[in-house]
Amino acid sequence: MKEYLLIALALLGVLILGAIGLVVPRLRRRPEPPLPETEVETRAEEDRAGPPVEAPEAELSTGVLVEPPTVVEAPAPVLEVPEPAAGRLVRLRSRLSRSQNVFGKSLLGLLSRDHLDEDAWEDIEDSLITADVGIDATREIVDRLRERTRVLGTRSATELRALLAAELVNALDPTLDRSLKTAPKDGVPAVLLVVGVNGAGKTTTCGKIARVLVADGRTVLLGAADTFRAAAADQLETWGGRVGAEIVRGPEAADPASVAFDAVKRGIDTGVDTVLIDTAGRLQNKVGLMDELGKVKRVVEKHGPIDETLLVLDATTGQNGLEQARVFTEVVNVSGVALTKLDGTAKGGIVIAVQRKLGIPVKLVGLGEGKDDLAPFDPAQFVDALLGTEPLARDA
Numbered sequence: 001m002k003e004y005l006l007i008a009l010a011l012l013g014v015l016i017l018g019a020i021g022l023v024v025p026r027l028r029r030r031p032e033p034p035l036p037e038t039e040v041e042t043r044a045e046e047d048r049a050g051p052p053v054e055a056p057e058a059e060l061s062t063g064v065l066v067e068p069p070t071v072v073e074a075p076a077p078v079l080e081v082p083e084p085a086a087g088r089l090v091r092l093r094s095r096l097s098r099s100q101n102v103f104g105k106s107l108l109g110l111l112s113r114d115h116l117d118e119d120a121w122e123d124i125e126d127s128l129i130t131a132d133v134g135i136d137a138t139r140e141i142v143d144r145l146r147e148r149t150r151v152l153g154t155r156s157a158t159e160l161r162a163l164l165a166a167e168l169v170n171a172l173d174p175t176l177d178r179s180l181k182t183a184p185k186d187g188v189p190a191v192l193l194v195v196g197v198n199g200a201g202k203t204t205t206c207g208k209i210a211r212v213l214v215a216d217g218r219t220v221l222l223g224a225a226d227t228f229r230a231a232a233a234d235q236l237e238t239w240g241g242r243v244g245a246e247i248v249r250g251p252e253a254a255d256p257a258s259v260a261f262d263a264v265k266r267g268i269d270t271g272v273d274t275v276l277i278d279t280a281g282r283l284q285n286k287v288g289l290m291d292e293l294g295k296v297k298r299v300v301e302k303h304g305p306i307d308e309t310l311l312v313l314d315a316t317t318g319q320n321g322l323e324q325a326r327v328f329t330e331v332v333n334v335s336g337v338a339l340t341k342l343d344g345t346a347k348g349g350i351v352i353a354v355q356r357k358l359g360i361p362v363k364l365v366g367l368g369e370g371k372d373d374l375a376p377f378d379p380a381q382f383v384d385a386l387l388g389t390e391p392l393a394r395d396a
């Protein structure tokens with residue numbers, strides 16, 4: 001009896017061990033959940049830094065340091081090489097595909113009709129208004145097109161396309177100076193102030209501009225005067241860190257004017273070429289906040305005049321955005337517009353409306369969330385991209 005009991009116990013033991021053997025490997029094999037993006041980046045950095053340095057066994061077991069700890073130098077951050085600005089609009093032309101449907105397909109289709117009667121011209125007018133070109137500019141463009149097609153007796157698709165392109169370029173006034181004033185003068189850095197409503201893409205645009213400048217061989221300092229949103233300074237720091245640009249930031253809710261002042265001072269002391277100042281996204285109807293922007297400008301100008309004040313506008317906000325934008329032009333002397341998110345709209349005609357309504361040249365266009373998806377604005381290249389035509393075909 002006793003023997004049977006022993007055998008039964010032994011069998012039970014074997015069964016339990018077997019069960020553990022089956023379960024443990026399964027637990028080990030369970031797939032790891034996907035890492036959040038920041039974790040992936042940290043891991044990638046850890047991979048580059050090599051395996052972690054382990055403490056000697058004696059330290060682990062006793063907790064007493066036998067030798068002084070080895071200082072492991074963090075590897076110098078690997079700086080990125082941004083893409084040069086030249087040729088970006090051509091590379092990013094397909095990002096205008098939504099607008100291309102209106103300008104290229106629909107508008108050129110209408111113009112190619114056998115008979116351009118009143119209804120056809122009205123349809124052409126409607127297309128331009130739908131694309132946010134604005135009523136006045138649309139009327140002008142259509143009137144000139146009507147006149148030129150009548151006088152020239154133009155009917156071929158190629159000729160009509162060329163006429164339309166010429167009118168659109170003309171509406172964008174190709175004679176305007178679109179250069180960004182970012183070159184230092186007499187060893188003093190150029191100062192570029194970036195303003196606009198919240199969410200328009202100011203911080204992103206600051207970061208993208210820093211990359212353009214670094215690609216051109218300039219040294220840049222970033223001033224995080226958006227103390228309203230703490231994450232904006234972190235965001236800017238990340239942009240700067242990638243290309244080796246220093247950032248000056250203040251404590252949360254610090255006076256934006258004082259951060260901007262310090263940033264320019266630091267830029268002068270360190271002899272950088274350009275200081276870029278990101279400001280908070282302000283709702284223009286909050287008078288106090290607009291006053292604050294005016295103060296940033298005045299305080300920065302104690303160091304010398306601001307070379308460029310860039311208004312960042314979200315192209316997807318259309319004509320409403322224009323009304324908001326006007327208030328900024330009254331507080332600071334806006335010298336150029338950066339029109340962002342053109343990749344997300346079919347209303348690429350807003351570029352024409354912005355320039356006409358504000359009387360300020362569009363200098364940069366944002367065509368995506370990628371780090372180098374910001375291009376210098378060129379009217380002829382832009383119109384070619386809108387119409388989906390090859391530059392050479394248009395010039396021919």
Ligand SMILES: Nc1nc2c(ncn2[C@@H]2O[C@H](COP(=O)(O)OP(=O)(O)OP(=O)(O)O)[C@@H](O)[C@H]2O)c(=O)[nH]1
Pocket residue numbers: 196197198199200201202203204205226229232280281282340341342343344365366367368369373
């Ligand atoms: N698709 C697209 N997204 C863009 C572009 N420019 C900026 N964005 C996105 O717009 C969002 C807002 O950009 P931010 O730079 O944080 O905007 P901001 O104006 O600084 O915002 P505040 O700090 O709140 O005032 C981000 O998700 C950007 O990636 C662009 O050209 N195209």
